Amino acid sequence: MLARLRDARLLVPTIMVVLSMPVLVGLGLWQLERLAWKEGLISAITERTKAEPVELVAFYDALAGKPLEAGEYTRVTARGRFLHDKELYVYAPSSTQGPGFHVVTPFVLAGLERIVLVNRGYIPEPLKDAAARAEGQVGGETSVTGLVRQPSARARFVPENDPRANLWFWRDFDGMIAAAFGDGAKPGQPIPLYIDAEAAAPGGWPKGGATELKLSNRHLEYALTWFGLAAALAAIYVTYAFGRLRKRSEAAG
Secondary structure (H helix, E strand, O other): OHHHHHHOOOHHHHHHHHHHHHHHHHHHHHHHHHHHHHHHHHHHHHHHHHOOOEEHHHHHHHOOOOOHHHHOOOEEEEEEEEOHHHOEEEEOOEOOOEOEEEEEEEEEEOOOOOEEEEEEEEEEHHHOOHHHHHHHOOOOOEEEEEEEEOOOOOOOOOOOOEHHHOEEOOOOHHHHHHHHHOOOOOOOOEEEEEEEEOOOOHHHOOEOOOOOOOOOOOHHHHHHHHHHHHHHHHHHHHHHHHHHHHHHHHHHO
16 A cells, blocks of 8 residues: 555555644634534623622622633622723724723722722713713612623733823723722722723713624634545545546556
């Protein structure tokens, strides 16, 4: 058999195909495993967003020793007061309303004096001046309900944050806390998470519910691509090998 393959100049192509096929099929199977994982994750996140809200501190304490990712998108509720004079603005253009921002405001938890950052929602650029939406600047003790989000890292092609201009492009928790409080004393230890508020403020602005639940799930597409490459390689090899063997047979006859 080896001699026949060698004579037909098929030994090297055969070895390459034999080595390549398990890799291509294995990558396809791996993508199917990733598909099952991603579908499970999407299902779990959907359930969290529709569940009854849990108290924020109880949620955070229950996560002890676990990554925040394990509880992201959990629906939580907290009571405290907003520090409106320390608003932070995350650039968030809208496809329908044009340039705008998400308003992220430090929130001091009642009874604990610990801080979380609350994304109160979207405002169009003309409402960046808080005086233009004074009705939404809720004073005193209030409650907020929304989804837990974790700090993020700067992605490729995303601009650097500009703390001096109070212009943010990604959720840098430590940077935002530092910009909000500077060298001044913070009212308690920050809890390193965000709450995306689900309701609009009085007067309609900021407009809550800014969370985008869009998790990329192209694993089936990737799996079919790897399996397709394996099938194409097999078809090319069979066609090529058949042609080489026929030519050798004709030459020998």
